[in-house]
Amino acid sequence: MAVKTQISEDGKVLTIGIPSRLDITAHKDFGEAYKDKLGPISSCIIDMAEVEFLDSSALGMLLMFRENAVAENVDISIANCSPGIKKIFAMANFDKLFKME
Amino acid sequence: MVQQSNDPHAGQKVDIRSTGLKILIVDDENMNRKILSRRLAKDGHTPFTAKNGQEGVDLFERETPDLIIMDIMMPVMDGYEATRIIKERAGESFVPIIALTSLEDEKALAGCIEAGADDFLSKPVTPTILNAKIDSLMRIRALYNAVSEQRNERDREMEFAEKIYSQIIYQGNMDESNVNYWTSPMAIFSGDILLIARSPSGPINVIMGDFTGHGLSAAMGAIPASEIFYAMTARGHSINEIAMELNRKLKQLLPSNIFLAAGIVQMDSDKGTATIWSGAVPDIFILGKEGGVKKRLKSRNLPLGVVDNDTLGSTIEVVALAQGDRLCVFSDGVTEAVRADGEMFEEERLEECLNRHRGSRLLEGVKTAVDKFCGGQSQTDDVTMVEITCDSKAARPMAVQATEISEKSTPLDWGMVVDLSPNRLRDSDPLPMIMQILMQDDALVQHKENLFLIMSELFTNSLDHGVLRMDGSLKQTMEGMIQYLTEREKALATIETGNIRMEIKHTTHGDERVFVVRVDDSGPGFDHMAKGACLSETCSMGGRGLQLVRSLCKEVIFHGSGNKVEATYVIT
Numbered sequence: 001m002a003v004k005t006q007i008s009e010d011g012k013v014l015t016i017g018i019p020s021r022l023d024i025t026a027h028k029d030f031g032e033a034y035k036d037k038l039g040p041i042s043s044c045i046i047d048m049a050e051v052e053f054l055d056s057s058a059l060g061m062l063l064m065f066r067e068n069a070v071a072e073n074v075d076i077s078i079a080n081c082s083p084g085i086k087k088i089f090a091m092a093n094f095d096k097l098f099k100m101e
Numbered sequence: 102m103v104q105q106s107n108d109p110h111a112g113q114k115v116d117i118r119s120t121g122l123k124i125l126i127v128d129d130e131n132m133n134r135k136i137l138s139r140r141l142a143k144d145g146h147t148p149f150t151a152k153n154g155q156e157g158v159d160l161f162e163r164e165t166p167d168l169i170i171m172d173i174m175m176p177v178m179d180g181y182e183a184t185r186i187i188k189e190r191a192g193e194s195f196v197p198i199i200a201l202t203s204l205e206d207e208k209a210l211a212g213c214i215e216a217g218a219d220d221f222l223s224k225p226v227t228p229t230i231l232n233a234k235i236d237s238l239m240r241i242r243a244l245y246n247a248v249s250e251q252r253n254e255r256d257r258e259m260e261f262a263e264k265i266y267s268q269i270i271y272q273g274n275m276d277e278s279n280v281n282y283w284t285s286p287m288a289i290f291s292g293d294i295l296l297i298a299r300s301p302s303g304p305i306n307v308i309m310g311d312f313t314g315h316g317l318s319a320a321m322g323a324i325p326a327s328e329i330f331y332a333m334t335a336r337g338h339s340i341n342e343i344a345m346e347l348n349r350k351l352k353q354l355l356p357s358n359i360f361l362a363a364g365i366v367q368m369d370s371d372k373g374t375a376t377i378w379s380g381a382v383p384d385i386f387i388l389g390k391e392g393g394v395k396k397r398l399k400s401r402n403l404p405l406g407v408v409d410n411d412t413l414g415s416t417i418e419v420v421a422l423a424q425g426d427r428l429c430v431f432s433d434g435v436t437e438a439v440r441a442d443g444e445m446f447e448e449e450r451l452e453e454c455l456n457r458h459r460g461s462r463l464l465e466g467v468k469t470a471v472d473k474f475c476g477g478q479s480q481t482d483d484v485t486m487v488e489i490t491c492d493s494k495a496a497r498p499m500a501v502q503a504t505e506i507s508e509k510s511t512p513l514d515w516g517m518v519v520d521l522s523p524n525r526l527r528d529s530d531p532l533p534m535i536m537q538i539l540m541q542d543d544a545l546v547q548h549k550e551n552l553f554l555i556m557s558e559l560f561t562n563s564l565d566h567g568v569l570r571m572d573g574s575l576k577q578t579m580e581g582m583i584q585y586l587t588e589r590e591k592a593l594a595t596i597e598t599g600n601i602r603m604e605i606k607h608t609t610h611g612d613e614r615v616f617v618v619r620v621d622d623s624g625p626g627f628d629h630m631a632k633g634a635c636l637s638e639t640c641s642m643g644g645r646g647l648q649l650v651r652s653l654c655k656e657v658i659f660h661g662s663g664n665k666v667e668a669t670y671v672i673t
Binding site: 004016021023024025027028031049050052053054055056057059060064067076079080082084085087088091092101 | 215302339341414415416417419520530532533536549550551553554557558561578579582583586589639645649652653662
């Protein structure tokens, strides 16, 4: 399954749905998902509901995304993490960088 | 197994015989008894005679006749009374009684039938009519026996099926202290299911589901659904995973007109969160400790078993709860309860009712309100409601659960080796396959994220730097990262030489399970001592992986020139 995106009706919120496995193979898809979309939106939600696995390149991707989003003044949050994924984020101190929902 | 034939035609052949019957004649007139007996004996029957009702009852008890011819006016006990007693004592079995009356007395005739007689004969009795009546009653008896045999057979099968059904459906713990529920199925087999089970890390999983239709056909889907729910909950799978697997299996098994509307909830009382997957069920309500609706959650998904997993695009919601908050799921039997004028109960009335009932007997309040609304109309659908309270006192300690798990599984020592040639490296990704194999071991499922991360880091490190000789320093900047990925893709597509060998060993030492991953590559290695890595925000894009592996593992050791690495992960 690929990365899915959805923009809210008012055009302000972008939701990016991550597939079950987030690693180096998802890099391109993930980049495409927000490319050229950050300008008009005010916030972005990374929906992790389906994610089972991630590795450090996923963390790298999220950092890159964050850099882009901060530059465009977009408020970002990570939602629906499973407990196991949440632990990995906590271990990498990502809970301090990202708003976790 | 010895069993009566359940083929109704086979039964008829035996019972429809109209000769050789045991026939009881009850008459106070000696002459009548003699004439009838002689006639019946001539036709091949075995007659018994009684002088009055009382004697008739006694002979019935002793001889169990196939048919009784009963006079009405008799001394000691009349025919009405005797008929009543015999019919009562015959119970389930059908003993035809022909009452003897005189045609002129219509009142007596009606009285006979009322007392339980099956037919009547007027005196004097002619042989043709008598034989015709006997034949006709024997046919009725054959039909009666066939029907009652079939009914008994069906009852036995239903009872047996219900036993199996209940064992499968209710294998979870229905007595969790923070879960209240109320169900009223329309039949033994219900189209509604309510399953409750605790996941190994503590939270309670509940599924309230409603199959299309009700009765046996709807209950068929409940069996695979509950098997999946209990097995996956015991292995610690997430709500989303459970929903996806249910969808996949039900889509595969059920005809397209049968599907499962469901609310699946994971209540994590310790963390104060509820994770909800809801598809085609009425709104799920969240109530405060003191009562009153705090939140109403609309159903976000298609019902289970309608479309493929890819199309389902499952959405889950996570809701933060305070201690004492309650989450209520209702089947559409509640909201679609109909009153006489066709008006339905609907979610608005339900919300109003939930707001009104502030006490602890919430579900009873809803039930009373629905009953009152319907005003005596009979129930048209299965009704199920469940109330789950966020109560950390109800959650069992996690440690207990963990030991239970390790006791249940049989820990074995095993290992596997995966050798990857350039062709394999180019065309396939070994990690999903390895993960799939590992997930066969129940005890590893809870550690899947960590195990994946460890193996993915070590493998990617070997592939990128050992085999593809990529320059990691590129990853310092965002532009570099993109360049890195492009180059990596190119290098991987044209790979000609280089090997990676992954070795996984699993051993047990008492309560401890040790999982060792060893990755060797054909590359030159690297100066692992000098490589610094950090996890702070100021850190570069790369270098984070090894640090993560180190913090997850008990030990990470590099061998050789740095082209061999061994990580030891301990599960206690």
